[in-house]
Amino acid sequence: MAIRLGELATRFGCDLKGDPDIVIDSVASLGNAGAGQLSFLSNSKLRPQLASTNAAAVIVRSEDVDAASTAVLISDDPYASYARMAAVVHPPRALRAGVHASAVVAQSASVADSAEVSANAVIDDDVVIGEHAFIGPGCYVGPGCHIGADCRLVANxxxxxxxxxxxxxxxxxxxxxxxxxxxxxxxxxxxxKVPQLGGVQIGSDVEIGASTTVDCGALGDTVIEDGVRIDNLCMIAHNVRVGAHTAMAAMTGIAGSAVIGKRCMFAGQSGSVGHISICDDVVVSGQGMISKSITEPGVYASHFPAEPAGDWNRKIARFRRIESLFKRVGRLEKGDK
Amino acid sequence: MAIRLGELATRFGCDLKGDPDIVIDSVASLGNAGAGQLSFLSNSKLRPQLASTNAAAVIVRSEDVDAASTAVLISDDPYASYARMAAVVHPPRALRAGVHASAVVAQSASVADSAEVSANAVIDDDVVIGEHAFIGPGCYVGPGCHIGADCRLVANxxxxxxxxxxxxxxxxxxxxxxxxxxxxxxxxxxxxKVPQLGGVQIGSDVEIGASTTVDCGALGDTVIEDGVRIDNLCMIAHNVRVGAHTAMAAMTGIAGSAVIGKRCMFAGQSGSVGHISICDDVVVSGQGMISKSITEPGVYASHFPAEPAGDWNRKIARFRRIESLFKRVGRLEKGDK
Amino acid sequence: MAIRLGELATRFGCDLKGDPDIVIDSVASLGNAGAGQLSFLSNSKLRPQLASTNAAAVIVRSEDVDAASTAVLISDDPYASYARMAAVVHPPRALRAGVHASAVVAQSASVADSAEVSANAVIDDDVVIGEHAFIGPGCYVGPGCHIGADCRLVANxxxxxxxxxxxxxxxxxxxxxxxxxxxxxxxxxxxxKVPQLGGVQIGSDVEIGASTTVDCGALGDTVIEDGVRIDNLCMIAHNVRVGAHTAMAAMTGIAGSAVIGKRCMFAGQSGSVGHISICDDVVVSGQGMISKSITEPGVYASHFPAEPAGDWNRKIARFRRIESLFKRVGRLEKGDK
Structure with a gap:
């Protein structure tokens, strides 16, 4: 959507240095941007590109204004400002309110008039779908589900x-x-089989990635609080609680009844055992495995970086004999050899 | 479904202490249960809740009868008894026998009259669907598949x-x-591409989790024996055999042609290389990686629990020099320094 | 499809020793093959089966001809020859050109006349589907996708x-x-949310496994080059580039903006951090984790093979004290104890 630079500045509270009548019609990286395109600088390594970019305008911190050769929007957080502006410049397609002829909606379901139910979606008994919600092609919404306003179930x-x-x-x-x-x-x-009778409560402003699974509770609900971000191919087991604004990268797995705090971050392929608590503001590094409760914020790790296989194999051969090494050192300390 | 306590006792062979005419209409945990609800005690840590629960009745071991303030059903295995009773009290919805108007069924397919084929399901050539089977919304059943009686393909x-x-x-x-x-x-x-020409044989009473993949055999079949339980997001590669009653937690991966014994248990994010055999009754701990055949039952592990990243990074820095440490100890043993 | 042995020999450039009029109607392993079946020997451990197989013909290397008791096709690479011949003997079912009545195709989409769009598939705006492409049941092809000739989207x-x-x-x-x-x-x-505005470019002769996810680029595209093979349940994050003919086994995860070279191989459950480069011809072993750029071809590893839990737990208890061991050795070297 084309928008004047001056309007972006006003709408998002940025100072503008340059012509407010420049029209922005898309966004791009510093290196690729051209006429009509808005870019941003958040990674200081890319700072030299400010002088050479062909962007129509760039979002920068105040200290970078002088390095720019283009119109600039000044922000304390150029990446967040970029995210907000890009969403305006590149809006999702407008909803086509109504239920597609090929969708199947149970009589007991309630679909808001402003919602869109796409081709070949199936809406089962006692479902409630809120205003401006989007139920994509091939989605299945099972009995008793409630979908809030402006939600998007993308497809399948x-x-x-x-x-x-x-x-x-x-x-x-x-x-x-x-x-x-x-x-x-x-x-x-x-x-x-132990019947799984609970449900899943997902808050507002949550995003859940492709092919991720969040199981229902056994008794009581599995809970994903507001603002949580879960990437693709993650597993959230029954009765887990994930605290607000926690983010999990792809392939993270959380076992049953674990309670995860707020603003935690799990890197890819990490995991946690079940029936433990992790406090707020914990970061787990890639492939890290949480095996017991954590009560102190901070970064936790348990991964080994890959190295050439010959080097690695020698190390694990040594590691296999680590007990004998302790014994040998003990003997040396006693004066034996 | 409402049921008298006396009927539950008779049906599942439990002694009853209390009024057989109490009506149970749902199940709940000890802490949350109220009027009309059945609970159970299997975790001894929760024993103090027996005195305070508001449940209508509780399933307990004989030694816990006196600690209960409610009617009790006495069982050697309260968790299993709970599972069986909960399935009676909370049955799945009754099947709606027949093929939904939006489903597509090939002419050469055979669907039992008592089976339910749901909205937007697709049943391909030469499929056979047994009595009381449920094919959920959006499912695709490809050529030549045979679905036994009372199976449930939940959706998609x-x-x-x-x-x-x-x-x-x-x-x-x-x-x-x-x-x-x-x-x-x-x-x-x-x-x-090497054509993959085998099929998949899955036994009875098997449960396979959300987004799990079980590949067909290259030549000959991939086999999942009776009673196996596989959680979400697991991978069973071509020509693997999984023995009866083995259970795999989420994100377990088994590479091609591995033969897994009976009653094994794989914890989350564990894996096995291909072309090996694992005997019966093997337990693999979380993130454990089986790299060769196992012939002795028992627990196998290869994970490191996460710790604060500073501590961890010092350890792996030391680990990187483990060879030099062996050499230094060797020199000390020879009297050199 | 039944085919004369002589025709297979001619078509795939193999010398034939035996009757060219033998008719092959299927393929099987050496141990299982019978009349009318073609087999192959690529694993030298199975060589003794050459004398006893009941196959109608076997594909072998020239040095194995004398060990065979059947007709033989001679190939420098019996496994590759087998793959090619099996594809001829067991072709996929012929396409049924056209759009199934239950499929939903946007008016702005263009579907080649020779393509097959299956039951309950949904083709969205501005999609182009090439000649002889197969869009399986329940597939969703979103706005602006272009599907080349002879592609197969199997189902869902x-x-x-x-x-x-x-x-x-x-x-x-x-x-x-x-x-x-x-x-x-x-x-x-x-x-x-940072809008994700790029697309995904996938080359020719690529195969992508069940439940694998390949995300679109943030700005610019995610790229999978020609001939890449990705197994099930893998994750390719935004703006990754995977070089031609690279293969990734199941559950491999590649984080954002990583650049992977050509002909690399990732074993199962391995991974790479983002924003790094891996050169051509790198092999990563199972559960290996690439944490920085790699500039030298070769095999890289960081896994520990599982061992009995008692042994393992003693080792990690020692590992936890590895720093103290270094200190103790340091003291010994100084002559302190």
């Missing part, structure tokens, strides 16, 4: 049952929310 | 082709069974 | 938007290509 999303979404939350394709938790009781005849 | 499940399911098995949303295995032959022109 | 595949596929590429069920990358800017009010 499954909400199995009893899932509540707040407002403005986004669920990406292939995500499965509210499937049965992994509850099994061993008997002499083998496993028997 | 894909059985690509040549998948056989026994009876009473449950496949959760997003699971993909029978897709091509990862078979590639390197040539001077790059990879060429 | 999601191409969210702006995905370009070259020719002959195969996308397996549940895969999600082109969903938003994980772009978030932290603000005092919590995370805000």
């Amino acid at each position: 999303v499954t909400l199995a049952r009893a899932v509540t979404l707040g407002d403005r939350s986004i669920i990406h394709p292939g995500a499965v929310i509210g499937a049965d938790g992994f509850g099994n009781a061993m008997t002499p005849e083998g496993w028997i | 499940v894909t059985l690509a082709r040549a998948v056989t399911l026994g009876d009473r098995s449950i496949i959760h949303p997003g699971a993909v069974i029978g897709a091509d295995g990862f078979g590639n032959a390197m040539t001077p022109e790059g990879w060429i | 595949v999601t191409l969210a938007r702006a995905v370009t596929l070259g020719d002959r590429s195969i996308i397996h069920p549940g895969a999600v290509i082109g969903a938003d990358g994980f772009g978030n800017a932290m603000t005092p009010e919590g995370w805000i």
